[in-house]
Amino acid sequence: MAKPLPPPRPVRATTGDEALIAEAVVVTRLDRAIGWARKYSIFPYPFATACCAMEYMSLSMSPYDIDRFGALLPRFTPRQADLLMVIGTVTMRQAPILKRVYEQMAEPKWVMAFGACASTGGFYDNYTTLPGIDLVIPVDVYVPGCPPRPEVVLDGLMALQRKIQGQKHRLGPEPEQPQAAGR
Numbered sequence: 001m002a003k004p005l006p007p008p009r010p011v012r013a014t015t016g017d018e019a020l021i022a023e024a025v026v027v028t029r030l031d032r033a034i035g036w037a038r039k040y041s042i043f044p045y046p047f048a049t050a051c052c053a054m055e056y057m058s059l060s061m062s063p064y065d066i067d068r069f070g071a072l073l074p075r076f077t078p079r080q081a082d083l084l085m086v087i088g089t090v091t092m093r094q095a096p097i098l099k100r101v102y103e104q105m106a107e108p109k110w111v112m113a114f115g116a117c118a119s120t121g122g123f124y125d126n127y128t129t130l131p132g133i134d135l136v137i138p139v140d141v142y143v144p145g146c147p148p149r150p151e152v153v154l155d156g157l158m159a160l161q162r163k164i165q166g167q168k169h170r171l172g173p174e175p176e177q178p179q180a181a182g183r
């Protein structure tokens, strides 16, 4: 009895457009490619006011090396930054300044509340401390801790990168951001 024929093997194109697509062209959606580029080229503006700033500094040291995530280079003008890192306690008097800094950043932009004070006011329960920066500006990611360990900050950064990757990225002007509640 004759042996059954083996199933035909797929033939890989070696010439023409099919070969070009197989060997050299990565097909993806444009907004996914823009999201990929944006999440690995974050320029943070450190709005550092208190002790959490020490933890922020350690992020650039070799044990943590935030440069692996494409987010090392701080920009000290909001016009060149796309991530506002609010690091430390924010007082009521600083709140309008924080809002102004946020408004000076170009779209698209993201905000990280770095530590308990920025997220909730921390253990300060008095009339001078802002009980959470989300009363003034929209926040994309909250990093817990007093102070947060650098590993937790990197975890928050990766969560933000996943959020950036999942967002719609337009080539034209960005739509208006929703205003934060409160002031």
Ligand code: SF4
Residues within 6 Å of the ligand: 050, 051, 052, 087, 088, 089, 115, 116, 117, 118, 122, 145, 146, 147, 148
């Ligand atoms: S969360 Fe803790 S370490 Fe950070 S600024 Fe507030 S008191 Fe300081």
